Amino acid sequence: MNLPAFRTLLTPAGQAALADAETLTPRETDFLAHFQTLSKRYPPDLARAALETAILRREAIPKFPHAAHMYFTREALEQATPSAVSAYRAERYQEFDHIIDLGCSIGGDTLALAHLPHRNRGTLSGLVEGAARHVTGLDLDPLRLRLAQANAHAVGLTVGRAPHTSFIQADLASPLPFSPFPLFSSSPPHPLALFFDPARRTDHRRAYSVRDYSPPLNVIRTWLPRFPALGVKISPGVDLDELAGYDCEIEFISLHGELKEACLWFGPLKTTHRRATVLPGPFTLTGDGRPKTDLSPSSVSRPRSYLYEPDPAILRAGLVTTLATQLNAAQLDPTIAYLTGDEYIADTRVATPITYLTGDEYIADTRVATPITYLTGDEYIADARVATPFARVWPIEDWMPFNLKKLRAYLRERNIGRVTVKKRGSPLEPESLIRDLKLKGDGEKVLVLTKLQGEPVVLVCAPPQNQVTVTAEVTVT
Numbered sequence: 001m002n003l004p005a006f007r008t009l010l011t012p013a014g015q016a017a018l019a020d021a022e023t024l025t026p027r028e029t030d031f032l033a034h035f036q037t038l039s040k041r042y043p044p045d046l047a048r049a050a051l052e053t054a055i056l057r058r059e060a061i062p063k064f065p066h067a068a069h070m071y072f073t074r075e076a077l078e079q080a081t082p083s084a085v086s087a088y089r090a091e092r093y094q095e096f097d098h099i100i101d102l103g104c105s106i107g108g109d110t111l112a113l114a115h116l117p118h119r120n121r122g123t124l125s126g127l128v129e130g131a132a133r134h135v136t137g138l139d140l141d142p143l144r145l146r147l148a149q150a151n152a153h154a155v156g157l158t159v160g161r162a163p164h165t166s167f168i169q170a171d172l173a174s175p176l177p178f179s180p181f182p183l184f185s186s187s188p189p190h191p192l193a194l195f196f197d198p199a200r201r202t203d204h205r206r207a208y209s210v211r212d213y214s215p216p217l218n219v220i221r222t223w224l225p226r227f228p229a230l231g232v233k234i235s236p237g238v239d240l241d242e243l244a245g246y247d248c249e250i251e252f253i254s255l256h257g258e259l260k261e262a263c264l265w266f267g268p269l270k271t272t273h274r275r276a277t278v279l280p281g282p283f284t285l286t287g288d289g290r291p292k293t294d295l296s297p298s299s300v301s302r303p304r305s306y307l308y309e310p311d312p313a314i315l316r317a318g319l320v321t322t323l324a325t326q327l328n329a330a331q332l333d334p335t336i337a338y339l340t341g342d343e344y345i346a347d348t349r350v351a352t353p354i355t356y357l358t359g360d361e362y363i364a365d366t367r368v369a370t371p372i373t374y375l376t377g378d379e380y381i382a383d384a385r386v387a388t389p390f391a392r393v394w395p396i397e398d399w400m401p402f403n404l405k406k407l408r409a410y411l412r413e414r415n416i417g418r419v420t421v422k423k424r425g426s427p428l429e430p431e432s433l434i435r436d437l438k439l440k441g442d443g444e445k446v447l448v449l450t451k452l453q454g455e456p457v458v459l460v461c462a463p464p465q466n467q468v469t470v471t472a473e474v475t476v477t
Helices: 003-009 012-023 028-038 044-060 074-079 083-093 108-115 142-154 217-223 312-316 320-327 404-413 430-437
Strands: 098-102 134-139 165-169 193-196 230-234 249-255 258-266 274-279 283-287 306-310 330-333 336-341 391-401 416-423 443-452 455-461 474-476
Touching: 003 012, 003 044, 003 142, 012 028, 012 044, 028 044, 044 074, 083 108, 083 230, 083 249, 083 258, 083 274, 098 108, 108 134, 108 142, 108 165, 134 142, 142 165, 193 217, 217 230, 249 312, 258 312, 274 312, 283 320, 306 312, 306 320, 312 320, 320 330, 320 336, 330 443, 336 443, 391 404, 391 443, 404 416, 404 430, 404 455, 416 430, 430 443
Parallel strands: 098 134, 098 193, 134 165, 193 230, 249 274, 283 474, 416 443
Antiparallel strands: 230 258, 249 258, 274 283, 306 336, 306 391, 330 336, 391 455, 443 455
């Protein structure tokens, strides 16, 4: 879709074409047939723009709650941050009246920042819905800027005498056209804050080095002296050595167990050195200094009662040993990020998220409180077995050095016919192992192929237990 076609799409005739396209409930695989149908009634460029928008709106539903009213291009949608991550990340900016979204693309982060409740120290709750905050989006691409403006309008952010958003076409390689103190501010004003999302694809090829971003990451060195409050979205696969010269917090964020992004926080937005955040939640684990990769011999153990698989945000932030300490767990091998422990509890010192809603005291225990405290009784239940939000957990029923014949005999003897195979540090392919086991039976187990102090082993585990997590922020340092 190009800019003229999008402008036509916003006209009454274009909206009629879009409505007709959406009645087809189209998919990408059906594009040609639907395009031929629409192009009989509308000009080809308009039919194509309407059909693309109808397809992308359906695909965008997992990322954006207002997807049915928004506008996208395929590349922009693929690169867009899920709204759950944007909303979490935006919370760092509660103190600021004016935020600049640098590289705003179609406006996903702009919308999250503009919807953020405003912090007001003079109120009891500290948050005021709808208080004055302005977000300005900058981008070089005129089509994406127009899409962002339409998306802001679709969710009501451009309505009224004091709109919450504005958009400017600008090249981020040039000096920023802003004063450190915003025009849209409270009294006394807070300095203007920046959020920067550099392009990580050039000519449809992914950039792996921060030097290859557009613009390169080092452009922020020209911004920081005037705009110290800066957040930067980068690839979660970033080479940490490339960040050695930046005085910032690095946060890795996962959503539903999938690593989504890394974010650098500078100046007043920095709160620690390293952070892993798990969504939904948020649940966050922090650490100081560079990621720890070495282990002392005492932190390695034979398999115990439970196997913990740390969330990918924990792995990438180098907080495996920090998590192991919190769980009273150990690694099976110094080179493998599996943990094993004796207890199925989370020693994260967090109380139930509804404590302040129904009780008079803040109760913190070494175990996580049940999320139904005070709803049906008057006592605080401290022995709630709640899984850590930072890892998936499997009960270990047995383990042995890996030997195909012995493993096959073990499983057949126990009438195991279905297995799920996980691996870390093993050269074996799960599909090949399942085929070679030739199992028949009614039982089901999880097999984990890994190493124990350098030697190949297999763990026989029960399927994951029902793991209940509470929806309160967990901060462990």
